[in-house]
Amino acid sequence: MPGYALGGYDPEAGRNQHEAGAPTLIPVPSLLRSLLSEHLDPGYAAAAAQRRADDRPRSRVADACWQILAALAVATVFALAVAQAQATAPGVRQTQQVLSGSVRSAEQEADSATARRDALAAQLDDVRRSQLEGDERGQQLLDELDVANFSAAATAVRGPGLTVTITDPGVSKDLSDVSKERVEGSRQVILDRDLQLVVNSLWVSGAEAISVGGIRVGPNVTIRQAGGGILVDNQPIASPYEILAVGPPHAMTDVFDRSPGLQRLRLLEASYGVGVTVSSTEDMTVPAGSVREVNFAKGIGDR
Template sequence: MAEQVRRNPVPSLLTSLLTDHLDPGYAGAAAERSAQHTRASRVPVALWLLTGALVIGLIFGIALSRLASGAAAVDRAGVDASAAVRAAQNRSAELEATRDELSEQVAAERDRALESDAAGGELLDRLSAVESAAGIDSVSGPGLSVVVTEPTDARASAVRTGSGAAVLDRDIAAVVNSLWASGAEAVSVNDIRVGPNVTIRQAGGAMLLDNRPIGSPYEVHAIGPPQRIQVQFVVSDAYLRMSTVAQLYGIGFSVRPVDDLELGPAIVRESFEAKEAGPR
């Protein structure tokens, strides 16, 4: 009898690796998840939805309340700032009225003191000429009125300046300078006398004359011989400029003679004079 060949038994671990491709632990976990998915939920779905809706509503409510409180604070700050500006404007108007009243009293006392003799009268005439040249006295008489207005179409303003104003500070300055060159003896813009050291500036969409805001329509009044001023003004570069701007952007521009104009005094400011320095 032939001797039987002894074979090595196949290890059980190797057999399981060849036959079972998935670890039993993974299969158990998958079965547990399936059992949990099929198990009835203890909390109804409607209750979860209601709770979520309440939480979301609470969050939105808090956000809206904070937004409303912030807007209210901004509104209060705006109201307070507007009130402060109005109070400052009223105070400035009161001070200007007091200054004008005191100036009139000083001028009356000065005139009374200087009219007593010939030397005083001569000095008074010289002072009157200087005051007239400086624009610190009220004047009246015939003249020319130039009115410049903003266009009614806001798109025209945006095309020219990119802001809410189409009339520029250099437009008003050009008109004022041209009226002076045409023979005007006194000029005002929106009842503000244009005197020495008075500037016309623009800050954003606001027009400032002597650091005081002015708005459309811009009424430029010039006292002097109406015929002569008008004839010279209509052939000036400023007239050509404003006529072109009026046609392109719809800006209002009109010129007319006026029989009786009255301009108030200009604000008196300190003037400085430069002198040549002597040898050291």
């Protein structure tokens, strides 16, 4: 039979009916043919056949009822979700307004405290100078104090220097969190490490005082990424990022043009469309920075 031949062997295979006395051969199925042709185990095939025989065709009405019930269940879930979103929307908006008001109030209080601190610092400096300028020892103390304040970035600096302006192509509206790796097509390009490299390159180029986004860079001042924003001394700055560096413009330009900071900016300009402008200025003012308490470490056993 053709089925037996396809399944692995022919029952008459091996029998010789033409030669008298020839040995009778027992037909053996071909294992290779069986593996190639019979893809389902006989036990599974029998079970499937039995299941097909026992199944009864369901009516089209029953199938339609089940489909209608499933559609109603899905529609009910979506309706409940929409109703819940509409019910919570006023509360969410009110919470956002409260938080926005709190942030604005805190910013106003911080600005007011900063202005008061600057005014008191100026008043203290005037009183100090009026008391110490009368004799040689007092003048020497004032000179030493001026040097210390300059090193601590506690005094404003005015003079010629370089202005580096970096314009980000755009930032995302959602500043909650972004990857710190540049992704093709993402809107934010400039990261904290880019500004850090530019500032370090300006120091190496001979800058005497630097500010980033109007904030003086001094001891204990950091430039960090916070989600989709950049913080300088824990104060947010936004594009375009303006970096002022007081120092000899021509000498600084010669070194800064070959620095890793400017090379990084040129690479970002060519790859992502970042705007980079470097110009020399004959008169600029770098504001004073905030003065913090300096802690000194002591060795074990020292007094």
